[in-house]
Amino acid sequence: MKGWLHASLIAGAVVLVAALAVVLFLSTRRRDRRDECRFHLMRMHNALAAAAPATAREWDHAPKGRAFWERSDDWPGARIPFDRRDLACPVLDRPTGSDYRGPAASYRALGPDDPIAADRDGNHLERGNVLLKSGTIVEADERLWTRAAKTTAD
Numbered sequence: 546m547k548g549w550l551h552a553s554l555i556a557g558a559v560v561l562v563a564a565l566a567v568v569l570f571l572s573t574r575r576r577d578r579r580d581e582c583r584f585h586l587m588r589m590h591n592a593l594a595a596a597a598p599a600t601a602r603e604w605d606h607a608p609k610g611r612a613f614w615e616r617s618d619d620w621p622g623a624r625i626p627f628d629r630r631d632l633a634c635p636v637l638d639r640p641t642g643s644d645y646r647g648p649a650a651s652y653r654a655l656g657p658d659d660p661i662a663a664d665r666d667g668n669h670l671e672r673g674n675v676l677l678k679s680g681t682i683v684e685a686d687e688r689l690w691t692r693a694a695k696t697t698a699d
């Protein structure tokens with residue numbers, strides 16, 4: 546009887562350790578994917594930086610929301626080639642291929658601290674990453690997420 550109890554304690558400990566390892570592995574992988582998502586936003590910003598200056602009036606005619614990123618061929622000025630796969634958020638198990646909100650107003654009219662791209666709601670478990678016009682990329686806190694909901698559109 547004593548041997549049986551001992552064996553079940555060991556089995557229980559093994560199951561517990563295995564479960565903890567799985568949880569740790571999944572949370573690390575999710576964090577890595579959130580980092581990868583920020584690289585996508587960085588490359589999107591690099592493409593934008595190679596287009597017309599942010600002050601150019603032609604920006605008023607560029608598409609708004611997700612279409613802004615989907616139709617980068619409509620941007621004014623010179624552009625660097627832009628890999629469409631960067632528009633897929635890597636945190637999603639099934640990315641749609643257009644997972645980032647774009648500017649809700651003319652890119653020209655937004656200020657340096659205004660979000661111009663953001664994860665769509667539900668991409669990450671909670672909130673998501675945000676690209677500011679200045680090029681700064683951050684994992685949004687509640688305040689920035691609320692602000693991004695105003696300056697970016699789906």
Ligand SMILES: [Zn+2]
Pocket residue numbers: 579582634635636664668669673674
């Ligand atoms: Zn993301």
